[in-house]
Amino acid sequence: MTHMEYQFILVEPAFQKHIALIRLNRPKELNALNLQLMLELKQALANLDQNEEVRCIIITGNEQAFAAGADIKQMESKNSIDLLKIDQFETWDQIRKTKKPIIAAVSGFALGGGCELAMTCDMIIASESAKFGQPEIKIGIMPGAGGTQRLTRAVGKAMAMEMVLTGKFIGAEEAKNRGLINKVVPDELYLDEAVKLAKEIAQMSPVAIQLAKESVLKAFESGLQEGLYFERKNFYLTFASEDQKEGMNAFVEKRKPNFKGN
Numbered sequence: 001m002t003h004m005e006y007q008f009i010l011v012e013p014a015f016q017k018h019i020a021l022i023r024l025n026r027p028k029e030l031n032a033l034n035l036q037l038m039l040e041l042k043q044a045l046a047n048l049d050q051n052e053e054v055r056c057i058i059i060t061g062n063e064q065a066f067a068a069g070a071d072i073k074q075m076e077s078k079n080s081i082d083l084l085k086i087d088q089f090e091t092w093d094q095i096r097k098t099k100k101p102i103i104a105a106v107s108g109f110a111l112g113g114g115c116e117l118a119m120t121c122d123m124i125i126a127s128e129s130a131k132f133g134q135p136e137i138k139i140g141i142m143p144g145a146g147g148t149q150r151l152t153r154a155v156g157k158a159m160a161m162e163m164v165l166t167g168k169f170i171g172a173e174e175a176k177n178r179g180l181i182n183k184v185v186p187d188e189l190y191l192d193e194a195v196k197l198a199k200e201i202a203q204m205s206p207v208a209i210q211l212a213k214e215s216v217l218k219a220f221e222s223g224l225q226e227g228l229y230f231e232r233k234n235f236y237l238t239f240a241s242e243d244q245k246e247g248m249n250a251f252v253e254k255r256k257p258n259f260k261g262n
């Protein structure tokens, strides 16, 4: 599947030097995440992960919505066995396994699966009008793509309980104060700000970035000792890269490093 064939996302692999952009593109439905969109997103991320020119990926929506959740109209008539057969978790798991850093640039609604998708990304930049929430409870279900886990780890038990059990939304400022997101900027700047962050990351060694991302994510899955061992191995591994020599050499020679990803 090339980017020409995508129906519900727009992909620009060379949006800026070393930065790719994926735009969720079902504006009339507030970017509701139907199955096809999620498959396209999985495929696009896999392609960008393989593309050596790409060092950082931004996922965005539009000003009104990052994504208002999974597509309720598509889910309405499904039963548990239908969901089991569709196995959308395979898609979400693959997205989570993307090796390159992903920044969510969020404006408007990031709800349900939309909030979960943003939280699956590595960092979140939001516009002042962004709203985050897990409103699944209001339609008789509960979060299913990490909402109860990632939100709780980010904002703590009390606020996560309140959001998951009442479906209430929080604004960007509160999301920032509670550690859910990295930065809030005026509405017209959220994509620029995400690009700024992506550019900073793209200057670093892609090898070190990959290993560092993997190590930070390990903190969500392991106890401290296991995580520390994992970190240690990845730390050693960075010394197998030419980028490590280049980075340290550049420091000693008082110049800017030129990392190549080897």
Ligand code: DAK
Pocket: 028, 029, 030, 032, 033, 068, 069, 070, 071, 072, 073, 083, 088, 089, 092, 109, 111, 112, 113, 114, 116, 135, 136, 139, 144, 145
């Ligand atoms: N699904 C389908 N259509 C949606 C939608 C959604 N989640 N959200 C909005 N839309 C559609 C509306 O139906 C409407 O379409 P038309 O009626 O015009 O055809 C259009 O987008 C504009 O929406 P509104 O007219 O409602 O716009 P408002 O500004 O009045 O309200 C709103 C905006 C975001 C507050 C409202 O649209 C809303 O409450 N939307 C639903 C939010 C929600 O409940 N989200 C959670 C959905 S459940 C899984 C992974 C993930 C999930 C499940 C499984 N697996 C891996 C198995 C996730 C589940 C969910 O996200």
